Amino acid sequence: MAARGGINRGKVFTDAEIKEDCRESTRLFRLRRMKEPLGDYLAEFTGAQTAAEYVIDRLPTLLATPTDRFELATIVRNSAFNTALRYLMAPPISEDDLDTVMCRSVNGTAIRKDQQFAEELVELIRQTIDPKRFPWIAAGTVPTAEELDFAKRATTVIATCQRVLTKRRGDERGELEGAIVRLLDALGFTRVPTPRTPIMHAEDLPKAGEYMVAATLGHDNGDCIIGLYDRRRLALECKSSNSEINSRKRLNKEVIKDAENWNLQFGAQVLTAAALRGVYKPEYVQDAQRTPIMIIWEHRLEDLKDFINSTKS
Numbered sequence: 001m002a003a004r005g006g007i008n009r010g011k012v013f014t015d016a017e018i019k020e021d022c023r024e025s026t027r028l029f030r031l032r033r034m035k036e037p038l039g040d041y042l043a044e045f046t047g048a049q050t051a052a053e054y055v056i057d058r059l060p061t062l063l064a065t066p067t068d069r070f071e072l073a074t075i076v077r078n079s080a081f082n083t084a085l086r087y088l089m090a091p092p093i094s095e096d097d098l099d100t101v102m103c104r105s106v107n108g109t110a111i112r113k114d115q116q117f118a119e120e121l122v123e124l125i126r127q128t129i130d131p132k133r134f135p136w137i138a139a140g141t142v143p144t145a146e147e148l149d150f151a152k153r154a155t156t157v158i159a160t161c162q163r164v165l166t167k168r169r170g171d172e173r174g175e176l177e178g179a180i181v182r183l184l185d186a187l188g189f190t191r192v193p194t195p196r197t198p199i200m201h202a203e204d205l206p207k208a209g210e211y212m213v214a215a216t217l218g219h220d221n222g223d224c225i226i227g228l229y230d231r232r233r234l235a236l237e238c239k240s241s242n243s244e245i246n247s248r249k250r251l252n253k254e255v256i257k258d259a260e261n262w263n264l265q266f267g268a269q270v271l272t273a274a275a276l277r278g279v280y281k282p283e284y285v286q287d288a289q290r291t292p293i294m295i296i297w298e299h300r301l302e303d304l305k306d307f308i309n310s311t312k313s
Helices: 017-036 038-057 067-075 077-086 095-100 108-113 115-127 136-138 145-186 242-268 280-289 302-310
Strands: 210-217 220-227 234-243 271-277 294-297
Touching: 017 108, 017 271, 017 280, 017 294, 038 145, 038 242, 067 108, 067 115, 067 145, 095 234, 108 115, 108 302, 136 234, 136 302, 145 210, 145 234, 145 271, 145 302, 210 242, 210 280, 220 242, 234 242, 242 271, 294 302
Parallel strands: 234 271, 271 294
Antiparallel strands: 210 220, 220 234
16 A cells, blocks of 8 residues: 555555546446336336326416415325426426425425415426426416326326436435445454434544444535554545446536545644546546545455555555
C-alpha cells in the first residue's frame, strides 16, 4: 500500500491504472445491461397496467364536481394506484414533489378528512393532466375506445419504465454494498447497530474490527463505516454510475462534499473512500483521488481487503 505524506491512506493509482480500471468497470456495466432479462420489465408492466386501468376508468368520478374525496383517498392510499394517479400528469410528478406543490403531505387520511384539500388536488390534476394522452379532458368530450386504450397503455409504459429504472439503480448500489458487507464478514468484522440519531463524536463510531451500515456522520450519510485496526475509521460511500456525466455528480460532488464535512467534524481519524461500480470518466476519478479520497473498485475489492489488513501494523 502506498502512503500519502507518510500516512497510510490506501493505494494510490496512477493515471494509467485509473483509465484501465474505468474501462474494465464500463465493460462489466455493459455486460450487466445486456444480460438484464425482459422479464423485469414485463413483471412490472402487469401491475402498472392494472393500476392505470383502474385510475383512468375512474377519471369521470375523480374530476367531477364536487370531488368524491373518499374515492380519491382510496386511490391515494394504494401505492400502485397512487403512482398511476401521479403519472397522469405531464410530466409525471414524484411523491415528494407532490407534497411540496400541495404544501402538505398527500395521503389518504388527510384527503378523507378535508374536502377542500381533496378539491385542490383534483384541480392540480385537471391543470397538469397530459393533453396528448387525455385530449378529451380539455375538449370536454367523451373519449373513444381507442383514446382510452392509448391513454392506458401509454401511462402503463411510462410508469413501468420509471419503476424499472429506479429498481435498476437500487440494485446496482445494493449489490455493491452487499459485496462489501460480505468482505467485512469474511475478514471477521462484527456488524454493530446503527444509531438512530446522527453520530457527532468519534467515540460513538465503530471500534477496531467493527462496522455499521447506513449511518449518519454529522450531517451526511455514510453507506458503511469501518473501524480500522489502527483506531482510525473508514467512511465508505458506495456509488454506481451509468454514464461519465453522471459520474461527476456521484463522485466529485457527493463524495467530496461528504469527505470535507467529515474532515471538519472528526479530523484525520476518519478517512473517506468511494467504492465505485459502473461508468466513470477517468479525469473525475483522478480529481477525487487528489482530494484525497481513497478509490475502491468493485472489480478490485481485494484492494479494500489489503488496506484493512495493512492497518494492523
